[in-house]
Amino acid sequence: MVRLADSEVRTREVLGWKGLHLFHHPISSCSQKVRIFLNIKGVKWESHIVDLAATANMDEWYLGINPRGLVPALVHDGEVHIESNDVLLHLERAFPQPCLLPDDQFGAIGKLLHHEDELHLDLRSLSLRFVFNPASNPKTPEVLDRYARSGSGLLNGARDLGKEEQMRFWRNYAREGVTDETVRLSVARFRAEFDELERRLAMQFFLMGDSLTVLDIAWFIYVNRLTVAGYPVARLHPRLHGWFSSLQARPEFAAEVALPPGLAQHVERTRALHAADATTLVDIAGLGPH
Ligand SMILES: N[C@@H](CCC(=O)N[C@@H](CS)C(=O)NCC(=O)O)C(=O)O
Known part of the structure; x- marks a missing residue:
């Protein structure tokens, strides 16, 4: 701690x-x-x-x-x-x-949270390029x-x-800045994690079983940010998308991730610019439907 x-x-x-x-x-x-x-x-x-x-x-x-x-x-x-x-x-x-962290899951959740934290700079890179896309640093x-x-x-x-x-x-x-190579590596890391979460959700409603835990909150945030960045969660990880949507419908979650209108417009403009020259997250990471 x-x-x-x-x-x-x-x-x-x-x-x-x-x-x-x-x-x-x-x-x-x-x-x-x-x-x-x-x-x-x-x-x-x-x-x-x-x-x-x-x-x-x-x-x-x-x-x-x-x-x-x-x-x-x-x-x-x-x-x-x-x-x-x-x-x-x-x-x-x-x-x-x-309870969001049952005693008998303390060790397992702690390890998985550590894993999540290790992806934080990947999340930041993808956010900088596809969400915030600042005019100057x-x-x-x-x-x-x-x-x-x-x-x-x-x-x-x-x-x-x-x-x-x-x-x-x-x-x-x-x-x-955030290079194409960084985008590819960061997206690949997320894709591997999301595949793992998808497997977990084949057997249970939440990531650790039948009850919501802190791990669901942690990954909800990442899935949310990746979705805003243009990662095709629904197409590549349908169960994860279903889990995400059910959490997003809860007011405790929705209120905290709502994009302020100014940023929502900025993200849309950025997406349109990237689409015009084929440099969206999907284009660069090669996630398009083939
Ligand atoms: N491992 C840290 C990561 C915290 C972190 O990187 N926070 C970001 C915002 S999500 C930040 O403060 N960034 C500083 C900046 O943008 O200058 C944690 O889990 O608290």
């Missing part, structure tokens, strides 16, 4: 905060995951939006809460928890009802330098490799 030692929280004021405070962003997939979880648990929390487009996550103040500069981050009665899956594990302990060299210099760079007393991974990702993105 990634809980910061109090001495590592440089934005000291949050140590005195009572209750649940979530630092998040409406469109961030990991934030959506935690918000759906909180909706299902029915607990009250206070919202602190971190403006990712304005790179507020790379400011000294926020790095004093999450030294990796990522959302979400949770402050619970003055304790700082980062990494969305660890936040969920903490919340499950604090609010056990309704908000992570300018100045912002990245500030990010590198700010914050402790330490987590639980050790040099934080997580921040270094973020630096590598953004420096690479500044150099070459």
Whole structure:
């Protein structure tokens, strides 16, 4: 579990905060995951939006809460928890009802969540190219330098490799954007995972059996983002699509993934431009019907 030692929280004021405070962003997939979880648990929390487009996550103040500069981050009665899956594990302990992580599935779900987290940079690459498609890169060299210099760079007393991974990702993105080769690799990784989920759903209604668990919430978010990016989930993984649609019909899920109208239009425009020169996700990854 990634809980910061109090001495590592440089934005000291949050140590005195009572209750649940979530630092998040409406469109961030990991934030959506935690918000759906909180909706299902029915607990009250206070919202602190971190403006990712304005790179507020790379400011000294926020790095004093999450030294990796990522959302979400949770402050619970003055304790700082980062990494969305660890936040969920903490919340499950604090609010056990309704149960989303049965004791007898703790190990298996933990492993599968770790697996999901490993695909996060693939999700980000595909989102950048096919969903956000920014006109210019908000992570300018100045912002990245500030990010590198700010914050402790330490987590639980050790040099934080997580921040270094973020630096590598953004420096690479500044150099070459998201290349076709990256698209192909990332899509192939998702396709393999989705095939595995499709197999699971042949035998059961939810990913771990007959009850909804945190694993369904985690993968729902990824399937949602890939669908928005243009991945043909319904055609390639019909059972996964059915599972996704049934979750999407629930208000606790739907409310958190609804695209703001401005972004929905932007995605449509991007899709039309890509379709015109045969550079949609389906075109590049070779997923078209042959
Ligand atoms: N492994 C992390 C990943 C968090 C992450 O990458 N969050 C994204 C939003 S979904 C973020 O904060 N990106 C920072 C940025 O865009 O600069 C977690 O699960 O919390």
